[in-house]
Amino acid sequence: MSRTIACHECDLLHRIGDMPQGASARCVRCGALLYRKKNNSLDRTLAFALTGMMLFILSNTFPFLAFKIEAQVQQTILLTGIRTLFDQGMRTVAVLVLFTIIIVPFLQMAGLLYLLLPLKFDRLPPGLPQVFRFVRWLQPWSMMEVFMLGILVAMVKLMKMATIVPGVAVFSFLALIFIIAAMTAALDHHQVWEKWDELR
């Protein structure tokens, strides 16, 4: 089956024929990635989304970082910083942090579960185009890996002042970053639209 698509970065038209699994097509003019054919894309994405959800729950409930200075211990969870910012009157910043490290990753995983679970059993989830468009729109706003770098910087900054003890949530958060990256990489958008064309 061959189809014509326009490069999303320079608008050049390309005809893409059948490609082997794992092969990718690049724009001959600007080099943009046009399409990559992925193996068992929908099943793998679904598996990563399920694993991610479990790690997400761990990351948000277990202790995150503890701060020990002499006899005093300050124990925190992932949400503590966001709440403190909110209490200090930095509401916009608090909401932005909440959005980029908690709400967006959650909605990405929940959205994909909502779409891919029914599709696996050849059923159409209501509102597929809108939900799928929304999940794709969220993509640039997921910033967990940037937050991880922030954890490292903060730990080094406080090193001389106190002892920082990372809790379970730090490690599950780190694992979640890799799972979400794998989930995003496994998803073949084209296969979702193919299913939609086939089932509706």
Added chain:
Amino acid sequence: MTFIQKTSLNHGLISCHSCHLLCRRNSSAGIMRCPRCGAGMHLRKPYSIQRTWALIISALVFYVPANVLPITTVISLGKAQSDTIMSGVIYFIRTGMWPIALVIFIASVFVPVLKLLILILLLISVQRKSAWRSKDRTRLYRITELVGRWSMVDIFVVTILVALVNLGAMATIHAGPAAFYFSAVVVITMFAAMSFDPRLIWDTEASSHG
């Protein structure tokens, strides 16, 4: 893969932004909707140049208070000490923590400025209908899309610091007003990169080659 030296623009076609379906352009007025995913279809992102300029200018305006005002204030045993983004970097250099100084400097100072400069360069070159190194300019655009998010790192550091250093009278860290202005710069420049349409770079090339 065969290659047709034509674009959807000069072929009466239109490509969906959201699902990449290619359709025949219909000439009737009004917004066309994608027959597959229902997204509004535009040949190019609407008002791309005007929007991107407006967002760049607002980001530049916010960039000033983001760097002048304090981003954190440490209150320890009744004494308060405020830090700006730059004074934080200088503190890390003085205490010999070069890698951290470099991370904060690149993410908070260098990347936002670089991103705004690249977008300004792209806008001016598109407005002057330049056909100069289109492939490299597209690459520059991809870089701005990729690196913007990393500027948020200082905001996240502040989030973690206020959570941990919250020991009452002994030591407390408060977020300063620069945190607000700086996160505004990051969000606005991300929207600026999204509103720029890289296909504009290639449109002049297509018309000059006939």
